[in-house]
Amino acid sequence: MSEKAFQDYYPDNYSHCYGCGRLNQDGMQLKSYWDGEETVCRYTPRSYHSGGFPGNIYGGLIASLMDCHSAASATAARMREDNYTADDRRPVPRFVTASLRVDYLKPTPMGGVLEIRGRIKEIKTRKIIVNTALFAAGELRAKGEAVMVQLTESNAGQ
Amino acid sequence: MSEKAFQDYYPDNYSHCYGCGRLNQDGMQLKSYWDGEETVCRYTPRSYHSGGFPGNIYGGLIASLMDCHSAASATAARMREDNYTADDRRPVPRFVTASLRVDYLKPTPMGGVLEIRGRIKEIKTRKIIVNTALFAAGELRAKGEAVMVQLTESNAGQ
Numbered sequence: 001m002s003e004k005a006f007q008d009y010y011p012d013n014y015s016h017c018y019g020c021g022r023l024n025q026d027g028m029q030l031k032s033y034w035d036g037e038e039t040v041c042r043y044t045p046r047s048y049h050s051g052g053f054p055g056n057i058y059g060g061l062i063a064s065l066m067d068c069h070s071a072a073s074a075t076a077a078r079m080r081e082d083n084y085t086a087d088d089r090r091p092v093p094r095f096v097t098a099s100l101r102v103d104y105l106k107p108t109p110m111g112g113v114l115e116i117r118g119r120i121k122e123i124k125t126r127k128i129i130v131n132t133a134l135f136a137a138g139e140l141r142a143k144g145e146a147v148m149v150q151l152t153e154s155n156a157g158q
Numbered sequence: 159m160s161e162k163a164f165q166d167y168y169p170d171n172y173s174h175c176y177g178c179g180r181l182n183q184d185g186m187q188l189k190s191y192w193d194g195e196e197t198v199c200r201y202t203p204r205s206y207h208s209g210g211f212p213g214n215i216y217g218g219l220i221a222s223l224m225d226c227h228s229a230a231s232a233t234a235a236r237m238r239e240d241n242y243t244a245d246d247r248r249p250v251p252r253f254v255t256a257s258l259r260v261d262y263l264k265p266t267p268m269g270g271v272l273e274i275r276g277r278i279k280e281i282k283t284r285k286i287i288v289n290t291a292l293f294a295a296g297e298l299r300a301k302g303e304a305v306m307v308q309l310t311e312s313n314a315g316q
Contacts, residue, residue, distance in 0.1 A: 016210065017216050050174045050182065064219070
Protein backbone atom coordinates (compact mmCIF):
# COMPACT_ATOMS: atom_id res chain seq x y z
CA MET A 1 0.00 0.00 0.00
CA SER A 2 1.54 3.32 -1.00
CA GLU A 3 -0.66 5.43 1.30
CA LYS A 4 1.14 6.76 4.35
CA ALA A 5 0.09 5.02 7.56
CA PHE A 6 -1.00 7.01 10.63
CA GLN A 7 2.06 5.78 12.51
CA ASP A 8 4.37 7.15 9.83
CA TYR A 9 3.38 10.66 10.92
CA TYR A 10 4.60 10.10 14.48
CA PRO A 11 7.78 12.05 15.29
CA ASP A 12 10.91 9.95 15.76
CA ASN A 13 10.89 10.18 19.56
CA TYR A 14 7.41 8.65 19.67
CA SER A 15 8.21 5.87 17.20
CA HIS A 16 9.71 3.22 19.49
CA CYS A 17 6.53 1.44 20.52
CA TYR A 18 6.84 -2.36 20.41
CA GLY A 19 3.39 -2.50 18.87
CA CYS A 20 3.51 0.23 16.29
CA GLY A 21 6.78 2.14 16.30
CA ARG A 22 8.43 2.27 12.87
CA LEU A 23 11.82 2.64 14.61
CA ASN A 24 11.41 -0.45 16.81
CA GLN A 25 13.14 -3.11 14.76
CA ASP A 26 12.06 -5.90 17.13
CA GLY A 27 8.43 -4.77 17.27
CA MET A 28 5.30 -5.48 15.26
CA GLN A 29 5.37 -2.18 13.32
CA LEU A 30 1.60 -2.02 12.96
CA LYS A 31 0.20 0.26 10.27
CA SER A 32 -3.24 1.88 10.41
CA TYR A 33 -5.18 3.57 7.61
CA TRP A 34 -8.52 5.21 6.91
CA ASP A 35 -11.12 3.10 5.16
CA GLY A 36 -14.02 5.49 4.72
CA GLU A 37 -15.25 6.45 8.17
CA GLU A 38 -13.50 3.48 9.74
CA THR A 39 -9.83 2.86 10.43
CA VAL A 40 -8.19 -0.44 9.60
CA CYS A 41 -5.03 -2.32 10.57
CA ARG A 42 -4.01 -5.78 9.42
CA TYR A 43 -1.49 -8.00 11.13
CA THR A 44 -0.37 -11.59 10.68
CA PRO A 45 0.65 -13.06 14.05
CA ARG A 46 3.88 -15.00 14.29
CA SER A 47 3.73 -18.70 15.07
CA TYR A 48 4.82 -18.15 18.69
CA HIS A 49 1.86 -15.82 19.41
CA SER A 50 -0.23 -18.82 20.38
CA GLY A 51 -2.58 -18.82 23.33
CA GLY A 52 -3.03 -21.35 26.09
CA PHE A 53 -4.90 -23.57 23.70
CA PRO A 54 -2.76 -24.38 20.63
CA GLY A 55 -4.14 -23.01 17.39
CA ASN A 56 -5.57 -19.87 18.96
CA ILE A 57 -3.98 -16.44 19.45
CA TYR A 58 -3.07 -15.34 23.00
CA GLY A 59 -5.35 -12.69 24.44
CA GLY A 60 -2.61 -10.19 25.19
CA LEU A 61 -1.83 -9.82 21.49
CA ILE A 62 -5.43 -8.90 20.77
CA ALA A 63 -5.36 -6.25 23.52
CA SER A 64 -2.05 -4.93 22.13
CA LEU A 65 -3.38 -4.63 18.60
CA MET A 66 -6.47 -2.80 19.80
CA ASP A 67 -4.45 -0.47 21.99
CA CYS A 68 -2.02 0.63 19.29
CA HIS A 69 -4.67 0.86 16.60
CA SER A 70 -6.87 2.96 18.88
CA ALA A 71 -4.02 5.37 19.61
CA ALA A 72 -3.31 5.73 15.90
CA SER A 73 -7.00 6.15 15.11
CA ALA A 74 -7.27 8.93 17.70
CA THR A 75 -4.33 10.73 16.09
CA ALA A 76 -5.89 10.40 12.66
CA ALA A 77 -9.29 11.54 13.90
CA ARG A 78 -7.81 14.64 15.50
CA MET A 79 -5.84 15.45 12.32
CA ARG A 80 -8.97 15.07 10.23
CA GLU A 81 -11.00 17.16 12.71
CA ASP A 82 -8.38 19.90 12.67
CA ASN A 83 -8.03 19.85 8.89
CA TYR A 84 -4.37 18.88 8.76
CA THR A 85 -2.92 18.97 5.26
CA ALA A 86 -0.24 16.64 3.86
CA ASP A 87 2.48 19.24 4.45
CA ASP A 88 1.02 20.65 7.66
CA ARG A 89 3.66 22.13 9.98
CA ARG A 90 1.71 21.80 13.20
CA PRO A 91 2.89 19.03 15.56
CA VAL A 92 1.27 15.65 15.05
CA PRO A 93 -1.24 15.07 17.88
CA ARG A 94 -0.26 12.11 20.06
CA PHE A 95 -2.38 10.10 22.46
CA VAL A 96 -1.86 7.78 25.39
CA THR A 97 -4.32 5.19 26.65
CA ALA A 98 -6.31 6.07 29.75
CA SER A 99 -8.29 2.84 29.69
CA LEU A 100 -8.81 -0.16 27.47
CA ARG A 101 -11.58 -2.72 27.61
CA VAL A 102 -11.55 -5.88 25.52
CA ASP A 103 -14.45 -8.33 25.18
CA TYR A 104 -13.29 -11.71 23.92
CA LEU A 105 -16.28 -13.07 22.05
CA LYS A 106 -14.86 -16.25 20.56
CA PRO A 107 -11.45 -17.88 19.97
CA THR A 108 -9.18 -16.18 17.43
CA PRO A 109 -7.47 -18.77 15.24
CA MET A 110 -3.78 -18.66 14.26
CA GLY A 111 -2.67 -18.93 10.68
CA GLY A 112 -4.19 -15.94 8.93
CA VAL A 113 -4.39 -12.19 8.81
CA LEU A 114 -6.13 -10.39 11.67
CA GLU A 115 -8.11 -7.31 10.74
CA ILE A 116 -8.75 -4.64 13.36
CA ARG A 117 -11.32 -2.02 12.45
CA GLY A 118 -11.84 1.19 14.42
CA ARG A 119 -14.68 3.68 14.75
CA ILE A 120 -14.44 7.02 16.46
CA LYS A 121 -17.15 7.00 19.11
CA GLU A 122 -16.53 10.39 20.66
CA ILE A 123 -14.20 13.36 20.20
CA LYS A 124 -13.76 15.84 23.03
CA THR A 125 -11.16 18.54 23.61
CA ARG A 126 -8.46 16.20 24.87
CA LYS A 127 -10.19 12.82 24.92
CA ILE A 128 -11.14 10.52 22.06
CA ILE A 129 -12.99 7.24 22.51
CA VAL A 130 -12.30 4.56 19.90
CA ASN A 131 -14.29 1.37 19.38
CA THR A 132 -12.51 -1.53 17.75
CA ALA A 133 -13.54 -4.88 16.33
CA LEU A 134 -11.14 -7.71 15.54
CA PHE A 135 -11.89 -10.14 12.74
CA ALA A 136 -10.21 -13.43 11.82
CA ALA A 137 -11.28 -15.81 9.07
CA GLY A 138 -14.17 -13.49 8.29
CA GLU A 139 -15.69 -13.56 11.77
CA LEU A 140 -15.86 -11.05 14.59
CA ARG A 141 -13.71 -12.38 17.45
CA ALA A 142 -13.29 -9.52 19.91
CA LYS A 143 -14.50 -6.00 20.56
CA GLY A 144 -12.64 -3.19 22.23
CA GLU A 145 -13.14 0.29 23.62
CA ALA A 146 -10.23 2.61 24.36
CA VAL A 147 -10.26 6.01 25.99
CA MET A 148 -7.34 7.94 24.54
CA VAL A 149 -6.02 11.17 26.05
CA GLN A 150 -4.08 13.69 24.02
CA LEU A 151 -0.56 14.52 25.14
CA THR A 152 0.12 18.16 25.88
CA GLU A 153 3.35 19.83 26.93
CA SER A 154 2.37 19.38 30.56
CA ASN A 155 1.95 15.60 30.33
CA ALA A 156 4.38 14.71 27.53
CA GLY A 157 6.13 12.21 29.78
CA GLN A 158 2.89 10.22 30.00
CA MET B 159 11.85 -19.80 43.90
CA SER B 160 11.36 -23.51 44.53
CA GLU B 161 7.57 -23.24 44.94
CA LYS B 162 5.62 -24.52 41.94
CA ALA B 163 4.01 -21.73 39.91
CA PHE B 164 0.31 -21.85 38.99
CA GLN B 165 1.27 -22.19 35.32
CA ASP B 166 3.35 -25.28 36.06
CA TYR B 167 0.12 -27.13 36.83
CA TYR B 168 -1.33 -26.50 33.37
CA PRO B 169 -1.46 -29.64 31.22
CA ASP B 170 0.94 -29.71 28.28
CA ASN B 171 -1.71 -28.89 25.66
CA TYR B 172 -2.55 -25.65 27.51
CA SER B 173 1.06 -24.61 27.98
CA HIS B 174 1.82 -22.85 24.70
CA CYS B 175 0.65 -19.35 25.59
CA TYR B 176 3.06 -16.65 24.48
CA GLY B 177 2.50 -14.92 27.81
CA CYS B 178 2.66 -17.76 30.28
CA GLY B 179 3.14 -21.12 28.59
CA ARG B 180 6.08 -23.06 29.98
CA LEU B 181 6.36 -24.88 26.62
CA ASN B 182 6.50 -21.67 24.52
CA GLN B 183 10.24 -21.18 24.13
CA ASP B 184 9.77 -17.77 22.47
CA GLY B 185 7.30 -16.49 25.05
CA MET B 186 7.51 -14.66 28.34
CA GLN B 187 6.92 -17.75 30.51
CA LEU B 188 5.26 -15.79 33.30
CA LYS B 189 5.04 -17.43 36.71
CA SER B 190 2.36 -16.65 39.28
CA TYR B 191 2.29 -17.56 42.98
CA TRP B 192 0.21 -17.05 46.10
CA ASP B 193 1.34 -14.36 48.50
CA GLY B 194 -1.15 -14.65 51.34
CA GLU B 195 -4.58 -13.77 49.96
CA GLU B 196 -3.04 -12.10 46.91
CA THR B 197 -1.38 -13.58 43.87
CA VAL B 198 1.87 -12.19 42.50
CA CYS B 199 3.82 -12.33 39.26
CA ARG B 200 7.09 -10.53 38.52
CA TYR B 201 8.45 -9.84 35.07
CA THR B 202 11.37 -7.82 33.74
CA PRO B 203 10.49 -6.41 30.30
CA ARG B 204 12.99 -6.73 27.48
CA SER B 205 14.57 -3.56 26.09
CA TYR B 206 12.37 -3.67 22.99
CA HIS B 207 9.14 -3.59 25.01
CA SER B 208 9.24 0.19 24.92
CA GLY B 209 6.17 2.32 24.37
CA GLY B 210 5.63 5.25 22.08
CA PHE B 211 7.61 7.43 24.43
CA PRO B 212 11.11 5.99 24.99
CA GLY B 213 11.78 4.91 28.55
CA ASN B 214 8.22 3.72 29.17
CA ILE B 215 6.66 0.29 28.66
CA TYR B 216 4.13 -0.18 25.85
CA GLY B 217 0.55 -0.54 27.00
CA GLY B 218 -0.07 -3.87 25.30
CA LEU B 219 2.52 -5.57 27.50
CA ILE B 220 0.72 -4.38 30.62
CA ALA B 221 -2.57 -5.76 29.31
CA SER B 222 -0.85 -9.05 28.44
CA LEU B 223 0.67 -9.43 31.90
CA MET B 224 -2.66 -8.74 33.57
CA ASP B 225 -4.49 -11.14 31.28
CA CYS B 226 -2.18 -14.10 31.86
CA HIS B 227 -1.82 -13.44 35.58
CA SER B 228 -5.60 -13.20 35.95
CA ALA B 229 -6.10 -16.53 34.19
CA ALA B 230 -3.53 -18.17 36.43
CA SER B 231 -5.02 -16.56 39.53
CA ALA B 232 -8.46 -17.89 38.60
CA THR B 233 -7.03 -21.40 38.26
CA ALA B 234 -5.33 -21.11 41.64
CA ALA B 235 -8.43 -19.70 43.29
CA ARG B 236 -10.57 -22.56 42.00
CA MET B 237 -8.00 -25.12 43.15
CA ARG B 238 -7.89 -23.56 46.61
CA GLU B 239 -11.70 -23.34 46.73
CA ASP B 240 -12.01 -27.01 45.75
CA ASN B 241 -9.31 -28.14 48.18
CA TYR B 242 -6.93 -29.56 45.60
CA THR B 243 -3.99 -31.38 47.11
CA ALA B 244 -0.43 -31.48 45.74
CA ASP B 245 -1.01 -34.90 44.19
CA ASP B 246 -4.65 -34.34 43.27
CA ARG B 247 -5.77 -36.41 40.28
CA ARG B 248 -8.66 -34.20 39.20
CA PRO B 249 -8.02 -32.14 36.04
CA VAL B 250 -6.51 -28.70 36.60
CA PRO B 251 -9.23 -26.06 36.10
CA ARG B 252 -8.48 -23.80 33.13
CA PHE B 253 -9.92 -20.40 32.32
CA VAL B 254 -10.26 -18.13 29.31
CA THR B 255 -10.77 -14.38 29.37
CA ALA B 256 -14.28 -13.12 28.71
CA SER B 257 -13.32 -9.48 29.22
CA LEU B 258 -10.37 -7.44 30.36
CA ARG B 259 -10.30 -3.81 31.43
CA VAL B 260 -7.08 -1.93 32.06
CA ASP B 261 -6.83 1.55 33.59
CA TYR B 262 -3.48 3.16 32.85
CA LEU B 263 -2.90 5.47 35.79
CA LYS B 264 0.62 6.72 35.09
CA PRO B 265 3.58 5.86 32.83
CA THR B 266 5.36 2.58 33.58
CA PRO B 267 9.13 3.00 33.34
CA MET B 268 11.47 0.53 31.64
CA GLY B 269 14.53 -0.84 33.34
CA GLY B 270 13.20 -2.70 36.34
CA VAL B 271 11.00 -5.51 37.54
CA LEU B 272 7.25 -5.16 37.13
CA GLU B 273 5.13 -6.64 39.89
CA ILE B 274 1.56 -7.65 39.13
CA ARG B 275 -0.60 -8.42 42.14
CA GLY B 276 -4.00 -10.09 41.91
CA ARG B 277 -7.02 -10.27 44.19
CA ILE B 278 -9.98 -12.56 43.70
CA LYS B 279 -13.01 -10.28 43.62
CA GLU B 280 -15.70 -12.86 43.00
CA ILE B 281 -16.00 -16.63 42.56
CA LYS B 282 -19.09 -18.07 40.89
CA THR B 283 -19.80 -21.51 39.46
CA ARG B 284 -17.98 -20.95 36.19
CA LYS B 285 -16.87 -17.31 36.43
CA ILE B 286 -14.10 -15.73 38.48
CA ILE B 287 -13.39 -12.00 38.54
CA VAL B 288 -9.79 -11.01 39.23
CA ASN B 289 -8.56 -7.52 40.08
CA THR B 290 -4.93 -6.76 39.31
CA ALA B 291 -2.55 -3.94 40.11
CA LEU B 292 0.75 -3.35 38.37
CA PHE B 293 3.63 -1.74 40.22
CA ALA B 294 6.96 -0.41 38.93
CA ALA B 295 9.64 1.34 40.95
CA GLY B 296 7.43 1.06 44.02
CA GLU B 297 4.45 2.87 42.53
CA LEU B 298 1.05 1.74 41.28
CA ARG B 299 0.97 2.26 37.50
CA ALA B 300 -2.10 0.44 36.23
CA LYS B 301 -5.16 -1.40 37.50
CA GLY B 302 -7.01 -4.22 35.80
CA GLU B 303 -10.18 -6.27 36.05
CA ALA B 304 -10.60 -9.55 34.21
CA VAL B 305 -13.67 -11.74 33.96
CA MET B 306 -12.42 -15.29 33.56
CA VAL B 307 -14.65 -18.18 32.45
CA GLN B 308 -13.85 -21.78 33.25
CA LEU B 309 -13.39 -24.18 30.37
CA THR B 310 -15.68 -27.17 30.32
CA GLU B 311 -15.83 -30.04 27.90
CA SER B 312 -18.42 -28.17 25.86
CA ASN B 313 -16.26 -25.08 25.35
CA ALA B 314 -12.74 -26.52 25.51
CA GLY B 315 -11.90 -25.05 22.10
CA GLN B 316 -12.43 -21.57 23.53
